Amino acid sequence: MTDRAEIEAAVIEILARQLLLPPGEVAPEARVEDLGLDSLGKVEAIFALEERFDISVPFNANEPDQPDFDFSSVPSIVAGVERLIAAT
């Protein structure tokens, strides 16, 4: 079982790597839009999450409101990953 703190640390680490920032500069409540992650960075981060947790994230870059996976903030990504892990 993967706990919430571990998922949050992984999400922050993965986002930080894409943003070329130290993980300490990505706050646990940060919004992705404010971090300035571009579209390729986003799909690379999702790939990294899938590889890390062996999940499949239902994300399509053409759907602005992302009905299946809320990628808007660190907490929403953590919650989404938790849900996907629980479903496997």
Added chain:
Amino acid sequence: MRRVVITGIGTVNALALDVPGTFAAFRDGRTAIGPLGFRDAERLTIRVGAEIRDWDEGRFTPSEQALYDRVTQYALVAGAEALAMAGLVGPLGPRAGVILGTAAGGIRTWEDSYRAVFAEGKNRVPPLVVPRLMHNAAASHLSIRHGAGGPVLSVSSACASANHALGLALQQIRAGAADVMLAGGSEAMLCFGGVKAWEGLRVLSPDMCRPFSLGRKGMVIGDGAGVLVLEAEDHARARGAPVLAELAGFGMTADAGDIVAPDPEGAARAMRAALADAGLGPQEVGYVNAHGTGTLLNDRSETRALRAVFGEAPPPVSSTKAMHGHAIGATGALEAIACVMALREGLLPPTVGFQAPDPDCALDVVANVARPARVEAALSNAFAFGGLNAVLALRRA
């Protein structure tokens, strides 16, 4: 400067294996998008495409089958149709050439040989892997089969490959390097590895392709080939050839910006360059076959580019990709053929799957049903990953 005309067209694509069948599908507004049927498709997240079904390799001899990847087979069948329509019989000689676009070349051959050595533990692959998979295979086999001994090469610029090929072929004839050029593109990327690669970018639609429509979910890949016979007008007239349309202009630009995100400014410059090259004013254009991939970003960006070039009321626009799929390096050739239909038959092929106008795509979209319209000139847009833009201008003959 020599004018260049189109005297023959040929295609195989998911809608039909010839031009009459493809035109019928354009007139009826049919889509070829459906479930994928190739090996391991069940392991994909995205399981739809515009696949050529029931392809009969038996039209080629066993030794040809060993030598021709699908990308070559499609080009040869399309090329034969185009040459028959043009009334040309080989050997075409040193004043004839071939320029074909492809993005992935013989990707199925790569896949099969890698599967053999990596997945199946084999220690050898068939001896013809290299001549099957090379990007110039399709162009070379067209040259060999029809005895075209002039300028022959392949062009690879992702989704703009076929438009670049057609534009470069136009320039060969204008420059006096050839009298006849077979040009267009071929693509056979619908295989497990090909679609897996696209999945990673998260831009594929899980069901339909709905260009410029509210609720669009992305692109759908298609397979196919389109080959056009381009000919110096004096050469065509001298032999009494049928003239289908004039390939009047070509414009190419680079965004020199992002590797995937489109830039409306680069696209607009390419359209203006094609118009200037053709000696056309924007008001003379009666139809634009859009790049219109059905992704959120492309369609929004292309709308901005069209409005920059044509002002508040651009001419009617459609994306035929919703019917034949995005045939990547071949798509520009399929779409040039759609423009020939618009010019010759006075019927604009539709954008099928259109549900509702998107305020971000304020265009006169030919939605769902083909529209009668007398067209004097048409543009065909192609905007590739890599920021490469290639636009063709066609004029009614």
